[in-house]
Amino acid sequence: MGTFFGSSIGKKFVMSISGLFLVVFLIVHLAINLLLLVPDGGETFNAAANFMALPAIKFGLQPVLALGFIVHIIYAAIITLQNNKARGSAKYASGNKTKDVMWASKNMFVLGATVFAFLAVHIYQFFVPLQITHSAPELASGGHDTYTLVANALTCIPTVVFYVIGSLGLALHLTHGFWSAFQTVGASNNIWRKRWTVIGTVFAWVVGLAFSAIAIAMYFIGSCGGCN
Amino acid sequence: MGNNISLTLKVWRQNDAQDKGRYESYKLEAVSVDSSFLEMMDILNEQLVNEGKEPVAFDHDCREGICGMCSLYINGRPHGPDDDVTTCQLHMRKFKDGETITIEPWRSAGFPVIKDLIVNRNAFDTIIAAGGYTSVSTGGVPDANALPISKIDADEAMDAASCIGCGACVATCKNGSAMLFVSAKVSHLALLPQGKVEAARRAKNMVAKMDELGFGNCTNTGACEVECPKGVSISNIARLNREFLSAKFKD
Numbered sequence: 220m221g222t223f224f225g226s227s228i229g230k231k232f233v234m235s236i237s238g239l240f241l242v243v244f245l246i247v248h249l250a251i252n253l254l255l256l257v258p259d260g261g262e263t264f265n266a267a268a269n270f271m272a273l274p275a276i277k278f279g280l281q282p283v284l285a286l287g288f289i290v291h292i293i294y295a296a297i298i299t300l301q302n303n304k305a306r307g308s309a310k311y312a313s314g315n316k317t318k319d320v321m322w323a324s325k326n327m328f329v330l331g332a333t334v335f336a337f338l339a340v341h342i343y344q345f346f347v348p349l350q351i352t353h354s355a356p357e358l359a360s361g362g363h364d365t366y367t368l369v370a371n372a373l374t375c376i377p378t379v380v381f382y383v384i385g386s387l388g389l390a391l392h393l394t395h396g397f398w399s400a401f402q403t404v405g406a407s408n409n410i411w412r413k414r415w416t417v418i419g420t421v422f423a424w425v426v427g428l429a430f431s432a433i434a435i436a437m438y439f440i441g442s443c444g445g446c447n
Numbered sequence: 448m449g450n451n452i453s454l455t456l457k458v459w460r461q462n463d464a465q466d467k468g469r470y471e472s473y474k475l476e477a478v479s480v481d482s483s484f485l486e487m488m489d490i491l492n493e494q495l496v497n498e499g500k501e502p503v504a505f506d507h508d509c510r511e512g513i514c515g516m517c518s519l520y521i522n523g524r525p526h527g528p529d530d531d532v533t534t535c536q537l538h539m540r541k542f543k544d545g546e547t548i549t550i551e552p553w554r555s556a557g558f559p560v561i562k563d564l565i566v567n568r569n570a571f572d573t574i575i576a577a578g579g580y581t582s583v584s585t586g587g588v589p590d591a592n593a594l595p596i597s598k599i600d601a602d603e604a605m606d607a608a609s610c611i612g613c614g615a616c617v618a619t620c621k622n623g624s625a626m627l628f629v630s631a632k633v634s635h636l637a638l639l640p641q642g643k644v645e646a647a648r649r650a651k652n653m654v655a656k657m658d659e660l661g662f663g664n665c666t667n668t669g670a671c672e673v674e675c676p677k678g679v680s681i682s683n684i685a686r687l688n689r690e691f692l693s694a695k696f697k698d
């Protein structure tokens with residue numbers, strides 16, 4: 220009869236659980252980023268950032284997070300390829316004029332790829348100097364001065380714009396992804412579908428706009444302007 | 448004549464499954480706005496026969512919206528521009544004088560074209576044969592109150608059972624997914640005590656058959672629900688996911 224992970228619903232289940240796991244990660248990430256806005260020269264933010272670099276988290280949780288991303292992306296690719304095949308090569312000459320279908324729901328792979336492009340640059344800018352090459356500035360009290368690293372990166376307008384695009388792409392991904400994940404695991408009916416959609420839409424835009432706002436705020440707070 | 452419109456039809460013609468196929472344009476003068484879409488197709492075919500040409504092949508049977516035979520992808524939508532009706536119930540008053548109407552077959556890898564506008568929908572029958580039934584012996588007519596069923600369940604089962612198996616859900620789906628159809632067929636049985644006995648096996652077998660036949664993975668775009676002539680709800684898809692996942696986790 221086929222394996223669980225080979226079945227369409229099994230694959231969607233993996234997308235859903237990995238997606239919801241990434242949502243939880245986003246909440247933690249956003250909470251820490253908000254500390255950037257505490258007006259104490261980055262002391263609180265640095266404390267939180269250095270906590271996240273503790274060995275238990277670095278070697279315990281980070282591999283799980285990486286796995287979450289990898290699984291989500293691999294299954295996204297499998298599902299998208301299979302779906303294109305199922306659709307077939309013959310296209311409709313009169314297009315598709317079905318009303319009331321959310322644009323995001325039909326472009327989840329493109330939106331995911333936007334998030335992925337962002338993720339790659341993001342890892343290169345922060346994760347690599349902080350946790351791999353350790354080239355990020357140091358604090359006198361030990362640990363990295365992540366605040367200065369972030370503040371310097373966001374003095375550059377193209378970087379800020381890139382961060383805003385990444386955040387908005389993520390918001391759109393989640394306007395569909397959030398409720399879709401609950402539908403996929405079966406935790407939905409005519410009443411709950413409306414509730415998940417409202418919760419998901421609010422969540423998506425709060426997260427997307429908050430990340431964008433932080434990037435823009437850091438640009439204006441930052442003193443030493445210009446890209447380097 | 449105010450009640451008549453003239454039309455240009457752009458129709459998909461394909462000799463057989465192997466043929467590449469092409470569009471052909473036909474002009475129709477004086478079509479009554481009171482005629483149904485399939486009556487308009489009949490007029491076209493009569494005109495073609497009179498000209499010594501081969502008529503357009505299209506599926507139809509009951510012509511009253513209950514059998515699920517009619518199909519046709521009309522101007523970008525399965526079953527055409529009206530909501531919640533089958534093509535046989537679509538009327539020409541939905542179209543404007545002088546309009547060009549594009550008429551295509553369902554297009555999906557699971558529904559190969561047989562000829563012109565007719566596609567092979569055997570896949571749906573194969574999925575039903577994989578578990579869309581109950582195998583209890585029926586016996587005599589049971590007492591009406593011997594097997595209580597809540598009004599809510601009865602209504603939801605009835606709504607799911609209204610699926611006529613037309614395939615519009617697959618035709619509009621960007622993923623070529625048959626989940627709305629399969630979820631309707633699983634739901635109308637899963638909601639009733641008679642169907643509960645085989646519920647787990649049914650969900651697993653029907654989903655396995657659906658996957659095997661090459662239908663896509665549902666990403667919850669909801670297009671199926673919009674185009675379904677019977678208004679079958681995607682809450683049935685959530686129920687199918689539930690039935691399938693709990694059956695698999697019990698294994």
Ligand code: HEM
Pocket residue numbers: 231232234235236237238239241242245291292295296299324327328330331332333334335389392393395396397399400401403404665666667
């Ligand atoms: C922080 C990053 C991300 C989060 C929080 C996230 C979240 C989600 C969620 C919750 C779903 C719904 C799952 C379901 O319907 O069962 C989903 C679906 C999906 N995601 Fe992501 N995702 C992220 C990144 C990505 C990336 C990098 C890609 C690929 C390049 C991607 C591609 C997809 C695709 C193709 C779907 C399937 C569409 C669907 O089922 O509705 N996502 N995502």
Ligand code: SF4
Pocket residue numbers: 609610611612613614615616617627628631671674675676677678679
């Ligand atoms: S669910 Fe609706 S669109 Fe799909 S086959 Fe049944 S009646 Fe047709």
Ligand code: FES
Pocket residue numbers: 506507508509510511512513514515516517533534535536
């Ligand atoms: S011909 Fe029977 S439903 Fe249209």
